[in-house]
Amino acid sequence: MSKLVIVGTVAFDAIETPFGKTDKVLGGAATYIALAASQFNVDGAIVSTVGGDFPLEYIDLLEKRGIDVSGIEIVENGKTFFWSGKYHNDMNTRDTLVTELNVLADFKPVVPESYRDSQVVMLGNLHPSVQMSVIEQIPNKPKISILDTMNYWMEHTLDELMEVISKVNVITINDAEARQLTNEYSLVVAAKKIMKMGPDFVVIKKGEHGALLFYDDEVFYAPALPLEEVFDPTGAGDTFAGGFSGYLANTEDYSYENMKNAVIYGASLASFCVERFGTERMLELNTKDVNKRLQQFKNLTQFDIQLT
């Protein structure tokens, strides 16, 4: 089993969807990534920061799932990162209502000593300089490093983002962001351009339309499970990244063939995440649920045409 280090936000979210709204609840990219990765019993650690207002029970909840939390710095006189958003009726678009950086503004990530030999590095969506600092703290090149990012960093810190992109093996990015980063409409052409920036593997997330994994001239498609109801999309992309990185850390096989399985696991876990508000569904997930869902993904995609 490989060690997995995860950097990203541990945060408060307040979410409004057509189905209802929440108060401040547990959220953040690293939280969703770690909850998904913990399905694979990986030896994983979160590197993040929270304020003195962050309930210790949330940290306990992560620790109970076998996640090392010693890299979560608690700034006693600071406030936890807070995001609030409201989804539109189609659930594909949202407005950000509030973003309070708080303790994140001065965040200097410190990878715990015992995770500086991690084989898998998962860089959740954060300022690229923070992501770069984590890369620099892993002196032996990890087997695989995975970068998640978003349009905000393309618009505000493009040079630093490009530097991080040049250092990683895998990037996960959504379709609109892939187009923005490359100025190409075709996702096939966009993926090829992004590979030239550094990564060997490009995962393009298309929300309710699934995700594409590109490698060299190959492409693999993980659909999203068609659902009767999407309750809250918050964290779906991070859950995908957590399933993806957790599966790779668990299997220690970083080949393209095994990465296909990893994106299917990512899509499966993401399909649970959206069934309830915030982290609710992920917190009560068990192996039986996951295996049943994977069988649904097989039924959804596997066919039997014999070619001569």
Next chain:
Amino acid sequence: MSKLVIVGTVAFDAIETPFGKTDKVLGGAATYIALAASQFNVDGAIVSTVGGDFPLEYIDLLEKRGIDVSGIEIVENGKTFFWSGKYHNDMNTRDTLVTELNVLADFKPVVPESYRDSQVVMLGNLHPSVQMSVIEQIPNKPKISILDTMNYWMEHTLDELMEVISKVNVITINDAEARQLTNEYSLVVAAKKIMKMGPDFVVIKKGEHGALLFYDDEVFYAPALPLEEVFDPTGAGDTFAGGFSGYLANTEDYSYENMKNAVIYGASLASFCVERFGTERMLELNTKDVNKRLQQFKNLTQFDIQLT
């Protein structure tokens, strides 16, 4: 091998895309359906009408592919149906510039005597009363009847459309139309509502995002092949329907399991259609091309997760 009867337009199209524009070229739903179905060497016939202005070489071209054209009525003093459209830069939306019904306005379909025992009936997009007339001319219930339609008929002839929907086994419809017909956003819920209207199988086409096949509580997903360039989407939906119906007629197996293969064939053939203007690519397609493309679909979708 089952007999296949196809009703739909045989037409002139003039197409404009960001890549260029055509004069009046061969088009029409029945044309695309028949060209795709002819890949399976089915015993198929077109029921349609054209004017005296329609080049006989176009009819020859269909006949040379083994398609019975005796059901194409030529109205010597009439003009052929003409459609002209312009695609926007994203290729997912288009404006209709011209629609001239011409000989279609008074079209009374006549199914050739030798195809009144067809086992497979493919009702291409046309006025629902024309589609119903074809159903009524097949006295023995066919093994399978497939309906394609569009939003125009929902808006102008809903009662007649609902009558046809109640008579068929399979409906193919795009995502926006499925939502419009049912007033449901979730495609899973929409498909279930449509099944209650009559069809056992519902195929929802999502353009560049592939197609979903629903049956009972089951769902199967045929992705669209990610392409570097979509040259002209005209006829892709009809080509999908032609591949689907042609494969079913060829295999004579109308089970859900085999229908999964049929939607993969449909998606494969549609992926060729969009590579050139109009019918160009379909006219030069060979079995080797198709098998190579099917292998790409396998590579795109097949994975190897063993569940315990």
